[in-house]
Amino acid sequence: MTAMIDDPSTEPSTDLLTAVLLGDNYRREHGFWQRLISTEPFRRPERRTPAERLGLTYERLRVLNDRLDSGARLAADSRALAALHEWLGPVDPALATVAGIHYNLFLGTLLDHEGDTRRDLSDFLRLRSIGTFLCTEVAHGNDVAAIETVAAYDRARDGFVLHTPHAGAQKFMPNTSPAGGPKTGLVAARLLVDGSDQGVFLFLVPLTDALRALPGVRVRRLPARMGSPVDHCVTSFDQVFVGRDALLGGDHGRIGDDGGFSSTVDNRRHRLRMSIGRVASGKISMSACAVGSARATLAVAVRYGGHRYISGPRGSRQVPVIAHRSHHGPLAVAMATVFAMSLLHRRALDRWERREDGSGAGPEEAERLVAVAKGWITWRARSVIVECRERCGAQALLENNGMSELLTGVEGAITAEGDNLAIHAKAAAEMLFATEPAGCGTPRGGTPGDLADPRFLGGLLAALEEIWFDRARERMGRAPHGDPLGRWNAAAGPALRGVEAHAHRQAAEAYTDAVAGLPDGPAREQLIELQRLFALDWIARNSGDLLAAGHLTGDQVNRLPEAVDQLITTVAPRLxxxxxxxxxxxxLLADWPIAGADYVDAYDDPAAAWQQHGGRTTAQGPR
Structure with missing residues (x-):
């Protein structure tokens, strides 16, 4: 990549746009991970069995850990964790999964609770034991507050007895097998003190040695999950005893020297949120994984489209398939979307980091944006990856070309750290009952603006958000009182559409901020074109609602398809x-055959006739 130079007005457009995507400090923030995935241990291996690939994942985890200056520093740095997922996701989704669990959910949670009990973390920092996280259960996914694994305080032994009461309470999907080495878990369990339920807390529990589960711990591998292999298991406990220091306590709850329970937090759900606060960082990591995977897939699709030649019209010379509007049109829209995803991801990450310093909107609003961004970004990533896979035809179905693995990886991200629909429903309920409408201040009617004006387009995006939340409130108001579920069901559809519109507006505002930060020149112009394409594509999909509300005229609705098409014409050559x-x-690109112009060589046959004749053979003979 071209070196940065001092004068931003003459800085190459590529570098300026890279800074837009990755942040101004992208060399410091992302350079380590870019270099790491370029080294031999992270190159794409030859064909391997699922068991061999799982072994490679844990080998890579150890290589990664050896190259860190501090695993604790990584776990404490939300930007570094996000960057890890952004770059490891496209290379090895299974590695991103186990690394994220170990450094964020496991090690990060231990560090967050370090003030209550000073623990020796050296085994986990040196990977003598790999950390995992056991929260959801077979019968309890998004409703974590209802989990049924119990940890009963034993006064006589001054510790806790963990027990799984029935099949539905088995821990579901953690990587708890001995694969990769000994495992230790943070287990979410219902704390019982003298028979009183104090809510769900985390407990540090050794699970396996290098060969088998420890006494009282039962680990069974789940059926193979589509995509990258991870040792997902169901895990249960039969009267497993751990000492008092196994409880990750704090102000939200602790056991005193007298054996009594105390907490400064009365609400048990709030205690749970304080225990599993790292799930929010996990949502940011899932967004990062999806962003990185979508960018990599789009890069492959654009490159392949440029060197896959097909016959031109009426027997004319061959042309690259990307020359066709039907091919480059979806890729141009995908490019505008991928930039939007990247910008929204950085916006959510920035607000999460500033949630406590008084300069942002506050912790609750920051956490909501993180959740909304995670759902919207991972869903958009799936759409982009599916589109790119189709543009590359049958070759993209092959594992060695990477796309099928990234598609299944993003399916996992859609469900991990809170199922998308569940977290969007929670955000919808919070926004629905906000003091002011979501798009407050958006004028109704008035003089329509210019479809070429990003400010006017931003107003339309805000109007769409308000339209959907107004509809949700109206439907809720018509529903019978005294039936909370019925009232919510009446409002849920438009409220969820409002959350989707909110995500689009947030991404568009992030585009505006990025444009404002660029100097005049080609990079700024290109970003404005992508910004307008992103906004107009969404507005065109919702033009009927905007027309009915008086925000667009009939003439503007008729001109929307042409405006989108003109932007595609402008963006396509720049892909x-x-x-x-x-x-x-x-x-990274070299490991995916169709990303290179010589992709046919990946299918060459050393024993074929064209090799024996010293040249290529056609139906008419050698040539």
């Missing part, structure tokens, strides 16, 4: 250069 701004290492 290869825009892909360069993704800053993907050459080694």
């Amino acid at each position: 290869p250069a825009l892909v360069d701004s993704f800053a993907l290492p050459r080694e």
Whole structure:
């Protein structure tokens, strides 16, 4: 990649757009991970069995850990954790999964609770034991507050007895097998003190040695999950005893020297949130994984489209398939979407980091944006990856070309750290009952603006958000009182559409901020074009609602398809250069055959006739 130079007005457009995607400090924030995935241990291996691939995942985890200056520092740095997922996700989704669990959910949670009990973390920092996280259960996914694994305080032994009471309370999906080495888990369990339920807390529990589960711990592998292999298991406990220091306590709850329970937090749900606060960082990591995977897939699709030649019209010379509007049109829209995803991801990450310093909107609003962004970004990533896979035809179905693995990886991200629909429903309920409408201040009617004006387009996006939440409130108002579920069901559909519109508005505002930060020149112009394409594509999909509300005229609705098409015409020739701004290492792209112009060589046959004749053979003979 071209070196940065001091004068921003002459800085190459590629570098400026890379900074838009990855942040101004992208070399410091992302350079380590870019270099890491370029090294031999992270290159794409030859064909391997699922068991061999799982072994490779844990081998890579150890290589990664050895190259860190401090695993604790990584666990404490939300930006570094996000960058880890952004770059490891496209290379090895299984590695991103186990690394995220170990460094964020396990080690990060231990560090967050370090003030209550000073623990020796050296085994986990040196990977003598790999950390995992056991929260959801077979019968309890998003409703974590209802989990049924119990941890009963034993006064006589001054510790806790963990027990799984029935099949539905088995821990579901953690990587708890001995694969990769000994495992230790943070287990979410219902704390019982003298028979009184104090809510759900986390307990540090050794699970396996290098060969088998420890006494009282039962681990069974789940059926193979589509995509990258991870040792997902169901895990249960039969009267497993751990000492008092196994409880990750704090102000939200602790056992005193007298054996009594105390807490400064009365609400048990709030105690749970304080126990599993790292799930919010996990949502940011899932967004990062999806963003990185979508960028990599789009890069492959653009490159393949440029060197896959097909016959031209009426027997004319061959042309690259990407020359066709039917091919480059969806990729241009995908490019605008991928930039939007990247910008919204950075916006959510920034607000999460500033949630406590008084400069942002506050912890609750920051956590809501993180949740909304996670759902919207992972859903958009799936759409982008599916589109790119189709544009690459049958070759993209093959594992060695990477796309099928990334598609199944993003399916996991859609469900991990809170199912998308569940977290969007929670956000919808919170926004529905907000003091002011979501798009407050948006004028109704008035003089319509210019479809070429980003400020006018931003107003339309805000109007859509308000339209859907107004509909939700209206439907809720018509529902019978005294039936909370019925009232919510009446409002849920439009409220969820309002959350989707909110995510689009947040992404569009992030675009506006990014444009404002660029100097005049080609990079700024290209970003404005992508910004307008992103906004107009969404507005065109919702033009009927905007027309009915008086925000668009009939003439503007008729001109929307032409406006989108003109932007596609402008953006399409720039797709290869825009892909360069993704800053993907050459080694990464080289591991996917269809990303190179010589992709046919991946299918060459040393024993074929054309090799024996010293040249290519056609139906008419050698040539």
